[in-house]
Amino acid sequence: MSANQEKIVRIMTYGQFRVDPQAIEQLNEIDNKIVDLVKKIQSFSEDDDSEELKEIYDSIQKMNDIVTSKGQKIGHTEIMESDIIVPDLDISLNDLKKIFAGEGLIKDN
Numbered sequence: 001m002s003a004n005q006e007k008i009v010r011i012m013t014y015g016q017f018r019v020d021p022q023a024i025e026q027l028n029e030i031d032n033k034i035v036d037l038v039k040k041i042q043s044f045s046e047d048d049d050s051e052e053l054k055e056i057y058d059s060i061q062k063m064n065d066i067v068t069s070k071g072q073k074i075g076h077t078e079i080m081e082s083d084i085i086v087p088d089l090d091i092s093l094n095d096l097k098k099i100f101a102g103e104g105l106i107k108d109n
Contacts, residue, residue, distance in 0.1 A: 008074070009067050010082035012091075017071030019084075024106070026066050027084070031104040034059050038100040041093075056096060060089060 009019045009027070019027070037052045037059070063086050074080060084105055087095070099105065 007083040008080050009071060009084045009086060011064055011067055011086050012088045014064075014068075014088060015076070016074040016078075016080060016082060017067050018074060019067060019071040023066055023070040024084075027063055027086070028106040028108070030059050030063050030066075031100070031106045032108075034096075034100045035102070035104040038097055041097075053093070056100075057089060060087060060091070064088065 005021060007019050007024050008016055010016045034056055037056050041052050
């Protein structure tokens with residue numbers, strides 16, 4: 001996915017936002033970092049308390065913060081397809097491993 005245009009980003013359970021290209025670039029950098037961290041924790045379980053796992057959840061929080069602070073909230077009455085769906089912090093480790101595999105949330109060109 002190209003980051004050279006505004007995107008619609010959904011934060012699960014929170015809502016949608018219009019996000020500018022600069023913020024998309026920031027999200028992509030964090031996304032790539034999470035993908036690398038998830039590769040390191042493939043054998044971990046939900047009970048593990050590793051630095052990598054903490055860093056992943058901190059990074060997801062940063063993604064949420066970027067979207068909510070730099071994005072323009074889209075009203076609940078406006079129905080739009082999301083270009084990017086960012087998980088919230090209650091995502092399971094198994095879902096993290098699925099979502100942040102390969103290129104992650106944002107496809108690199």
